[in-house]
Amino acid sequence: MKRFDYFEPPTLDDAIELMQQANGRASFMAGGTDLLVEIKEHIRLPDTVINIKKIPNLDYLTYDDVTGLKFGALTTMRAIEISMLVQEKYAGLAQAAREVGSIQIRNRATVAGNICRASPSADTLPSLIADGAAVKLYGPNGERTILMEAFFTGPGKTVMAEDEVLIEIAVPPPPPHTGKVYIKHGRRLAMELATVGVAVALTLEDNICKQVRLVLGAVAPTPIRVPKAEAFLQGKIVTDEAILAAAKLTQETARPISDVRSSAAYRSEMVYVLTQRALKNAVERAS
Numbered sequence: 001m002k003r004f005d006y007f008e009p010p011t012l013d014d015a016i017e018l019m020q021q022a023n024g025r026a027s028f029m030a031g032g033t034d035l036l037v038e039i040k041e042h043i044r045l046p047d048t049v050i051n052i053k054k055i056p057n058l059d060y061l062t063y064d065d066v067t068g069l070k071f072g073a074l075t076t077m078r079a080i081e082i083s084m085l086v087q088e089k090y091a092g093l094a095q096a097a098r099e100v101g102s103i104q105i106r107n108r109a110t111v112a113g114n115i116c117r118a119s120p121s122a123d124t125l126p127s128l129i130a131d132g133a134a135v136k137l138y139g140p141n142g143e144r145t146i147l148m149e150a151f152f153t154g155p156g157k158t159v160m161a162e163d164e165v166l167i168e169i170a171v172p173p174p175p176p177h178t179g180k181v182y183i184k185h186g187r188r189l190a191m192e193l194a195t196v197g198v199a200v201a202l203t204l205e206d207n208i209c210k211q212v213r214l215v216l217g218a219v220a221p222t223p224i225r226v227p228k229a230e231a232f233l234q235g236k237i238v239t240d241e242a243i244l245a246a247a248k249l250t251q252e253t254a255r256p257i258s259d260v261r262s263s264a265a266y267r268s269e270m271v272y273v274l275t276q277r278a279l280k281n282a283v284e285r286a287s
């Protein structure tokens with residue numbers, strides 16, 4: 001492993017100052033489950049690693065009915081997975097966190113790290129986007145908030161500046177009668193990255209689809225929403241026929257590639273199958 005300078009700054013301002021001093025040769029680290037693997041495999045070779053884990057008050061999880069769920073940069077996958085509140089109100093997100101790696105990984109890995117790594121197959125991104133989540137960034141010019149669906153620009157790329165830290169994830173409260181689902185498909189059941197991920201958040205009113213957000217992971221350079229399928233379902237009774245048609249529109253929107261994990265054709269077929277399953281489950285949960 002290449003040698004690097006290692007810092008544990010006590011405040012966010014110290015972390016940002018260290019990043020600025022490193023002139024683009026530093027990386028922030030939270031759980032290190034992505035970063036350390038990338039350093040070992042020579043994918044990233046920072047001269048400086050800035051571990052933010054010692055910065056206090058970044059590992060909270062709060063909820064109220066008006067502002068919704070808020071959690072910090074150091075809140076782990078495991079904390080999200082086992083939270084009864086997240087399981088009840090954000091079932092897709094709880095499921096996505098549960099799907100990540102192993103329990104050891106989930107005890108170290110943060111959701112913020114999953115977001116900042118910006119892998120197209122990252123498990124928590126589709127559910128967070130389906131839930132309408134936003135991220136709060138802190139940098140030299142203060143704070144700014146960005147909707148997660150506008151955060152990713154390509155594999156490993158985001159709109160975040162190098163000297164910004166993601167400090168908080170905020171997820172709006174779910175309207176009544178909302179069903180949330182995340183389905184991950186991989187080659188194995190555990191310790192596997194997604195071949196396809198499908199997240200749905202669907203709200204019913206008198207059996208009619210009042211609002212739906214459908215998001216795919218691992219089938220495009222970034223997680224993608226499927227506006228055509230969402231618009232098709234909105235205002236309709238979600239019958240089996242409507243689900244089939246929405247799944248077809250979703251399959252047409254996906255832009256899968258072939259790689260070591262799957263062929264593009266298989267991914268495309270799985271989008272069709274899993275979208276139907278996710279929509280059916282979401283309708284059941286919403287009713």
Ligand SMILES: Cc1cc2nc3c(=O)[nH]c(=O)nc-3n(C[C@H](O)[C@H](O)[C@H](O)COP(=O)(O)OP(=O)(O)OC[C@H]3O[C@@H](n4cnc5c(N)ncnc54)[C@H](O)[C@@H]3O)c2cc1C
Pocket residue numbers: 027028029030031032033034035036037052073077099100101102105108109110111112113114115116117121122123124164165166167191192193194
């Ligand atoms: C064995 C194994 C299995 C895995 N399985 C899965 C899986 O099934 N699904 C999945 O989605 N992922 C998986 N991962 C990837 C990884 O665990 C997740 O992406 C994890 O959530 C990353 O969080 P972290 O805190 O460890 O991030 P780190 O490794 O510390 O950081 C990741 C990236 O984000 C940046 N960063 C971290 N926090 C911040 C912040 N607050 N502000 C700015 N930048 C920040 C770092 O600079 C780095 O670029 C796996 C990893 C391993 C090693």
